[in-house]
Amino acid sequence: MVPTQLDSLLIQLHPDDNIACLARTVERGGTLTIEGQEFNLKMTLGLGHKIALRDISMGEKIIKFGAPIGSAVERISTGEHVHLHNIKSDYLPTYTLEEGSKYGD
Amino acid sequence: METEPQGYLRTDGRKGIRNYLVVVYLVECARHVAEKIVRSYPESVVQLIGFSGCFPNDYSNRMLRRLCTHPNVGGALLVSLGCEGFDRNSLQKAIADSGRPVKTLGIQTTGGTRKTVEAGQYWVGETLEILQEVPRCPLSVDELVVGTICGGSDATSGITANPAIGHCFDILAKKSARVIFEETGELIGCENFMAERAVTTELGDEIRKTVEKAARYYTTLGHGSFAPGNADGGLTTLEEKSMGAYAKSGNSPISGLLKPGDIPEKGGLYLLDVIPDGEVRFGFPNINDNAEIAELIACGSHIILFATGRGSVVGSVISPVIKVCANPETYRQMEEDMDIDAGKILEGRATLDEVGEEIVRKIIQSASGKPTTSEALGHQEFVLTYKTFEPLGPACFPA
Known part of the structure; x- marks a missing residue:
């Protein structure tokens, strides 16, 4: 597996992947370039989070490392954040805490 | 070029990279006593492991046999309350068969917490001297x-x-x-x-x-x-x-x-x-x-x-x-x-x-x-x- 650096912020881990990973934390409004087109992030995302490299239809497999890692539960547009809100496991549901793992004040 | 590490050669022929003595509680009821014994020695020398359950279980017995005869371990003190279900005799035998020093202390027969801690400290002190004599050998x-x-x-x-x-x-x-x-x-x-x-x-x-x-x-x-x-x-x-x-x-x-x-x-x-x-x-x-x-x-x-x-x-x-x-x-x-x-x-x-x-x-x-x-x-x-x-x-x- 040789990852490809798509722009300074995005890494595609396998040529078959329809998502790329953020190479570092990107603030809300930050610009990502995918095939010459610019997209602005709607929220701050930590490094490693996934971004759609092309439009993905509902039910389509999400491909990372060249392998399926789940299915889209809604239509996902190019440049969108791909995470718990729009994909699901094909094996077991994902367990999360309601407020994330942040500590209370 | 890195120099080749020197291992600890055990009597069963296996080679370790550390030379620990382990104190093993055979049920949660024996843990405090085992822990007291361990704490009287530097942490780089004596370590605590054990099994909390009172019901016998082949898996946990096998795990403790393997851990007590691990090449990084040179000897084991087993601390038993006395009435637990763990098969302490098979564990003691496996350790003894590997050539490592081993002793089992029963808290009930030794006379309670304080006496067992003292007996354990005495055995560990003596056994650490034996561990110092474990021969070193190249390990590739x-x-x-x-x-x-x-x-x-x-x-x-x-x-x-x-x-x-x-x-x-x-x-x-x-x-x-x-x-x-x-x-x-x-x-x-x-x-x-x-x-x-x-x-x-x-x-x-x-x-x-x-x-x-x-x-x-x-x-x-x-x-x-x-x-x-x-x-x-x-x-x-x-x-x-x-x-x-x-x-x-x-x-x-x-x-x-x-x-x-x-x-x-x-x-x-x-x-x-x-x-x-x-x-x-x-x-x-x-x-x-x-x-x-x-x-x-x-x-x-x-x-x-x-x-x-x-x-x-x-x-x-x-x-x-x-x-x-x-x-x-x-x-x-x-x-x-x-x-x-x-x-x-x-x-x-x-x-x-x-x-x-x-x-x-x-x-x-x-x-x-x-x-x-x-x-x-x-x-x-x-x-x-x-x-x-x-x-x-x-x-x-x-x-």
């Missing part, structure tokens, strides 16, 4: 057993630390070291990739079956091996976490399948099946990372490579843990707890291969006696729970 890479685990994973784990460990495993396997990856519950979704890498088709079928078993087990429990922090770190699904975890195995052929306590005999890459056999009986297969680390050590691992993205701080008793930090932000936040900064791959400061080679060098240093960060910080986590296993068939150990 092909004699090492190295296990790997990931914990506190995030989306960087599968990009940096895990594939770097995979590269390190490829280097070690080529040198005929024995390397072990594990947690079949975190390999759900990778079964076909692994089966194709098995040295025989029969072994490939066994690997598929073991992952099916893991998926069945976790489905019954209704909860995969996925923690909320994994999702905060950008991982979305169990199979995504699996693919990242799978990268730790590198590219070598898979030479065999193990269960906890099976010690591989030939050099090469092995998969450790940690999911119990039969009906779901005792709850979650591995309640935390240290349960898996203990099993890797019971398979003979001298050293554990631990990949973390979110930032785990744990170490272990018996075998040093080398922490490979996947996430550059975590590394800057928790540098004192990390041994390797694999996140620099993401920042273009090193390649995967370079970090893989750096891990190999760290293994040699650790085998030569240099403490890892978790050892230096005094981490000695240990946990052992109930499980049930059936023995493996011949397909799992191709000739």
Whole structure:
């Protein structure tokens, strides 16, 4: 597996992947370039989070490392954040805490 | 050129890289007494392990037999309350048969807490002198057993630390070291990739079956091996976490399948099946990372490579843990707890291969006696729970 650096912020881990990973934390409004087109992030995302490299239809497999890692539960547009809100496991549901793992004040 | 590490030669012929005496509680009721004995000695010399349950269990007995006769262990003091179900005699015999000094103290027959602590301290003091006399011998890479685990994973784990460990495993396997990856519950979704890498088709079928078993087990429990922090770190699904975890195995052929306590005999890459056999009986297969680390050590691992993205701080008793930090932000936040900064791959400061080679060098240093960060910080986590296993068939150990 040789990852490809798509722009300074995005890494595609396998040529078959329809998502790329953020190479570092990107603030809300930050610009990502995918095939010459610019997209602005709607929220701050930590490094490693996934971004759609092309439009993905509902039910389509999400491909990372060249392998399926789940299915889209809604239509996902190019440049969108791909995470718990729009994909699901094909094996077991994902367990999360309601407020994330942040500590209370 | 690194100098070759000097090992500790045990009377059973195995070679260790540490020279610990372990104090073992055989039920929770004996733990405080065992702990009091351990605390009167420096943590780099005497360590505490044990089993809390009062009901007997073949798996936990086998685990303690393997741990007490591990090459990094030179002797064992068993602390029993007296009425627990643990089969202390078979454990004592296995340790004595390996040529290691061993003694069992019964708290009820010795006369309670204080007298047992004193008797234990006396025996440990005497036995430590015997351990000083254990002969040293050269230990080459092909004699090492190295296990790997990931914990506190995030989306960087599968990009940096895990594939770097995979590269390190490829280097070690080529040198005929024995390397072990594990947690079949975190390999759900990778079964076909692994089966194709098995040295025989029969072994490939066994690997598929073991992952099916893991998926069945976790489905019954209704909860995969996925923690909320994994999702905060950008991982979305169990199979995504699996693919990242799978990268730790590198590219070598898979030479065999193990269960906890099976010690591989030939050099090469092995998969450790940690999911119990039969009906779901005792709850979650591995309640935390240290349960898996203990099993890797019971398979003979001298050293554990631990990949973390979110930032785990744990170490272990018996075998040093080398922490490979996947996430550059975590590394800057928790540098004192990390041994390797694999996140620099993401920042273009090193390649995967370079970090893989750096891990190999760290293994040699650790085998030569240099403490890892978790050892230096005094981490000695240990946990052992109930499980049930059936023995493996011949397909799992191709000739």
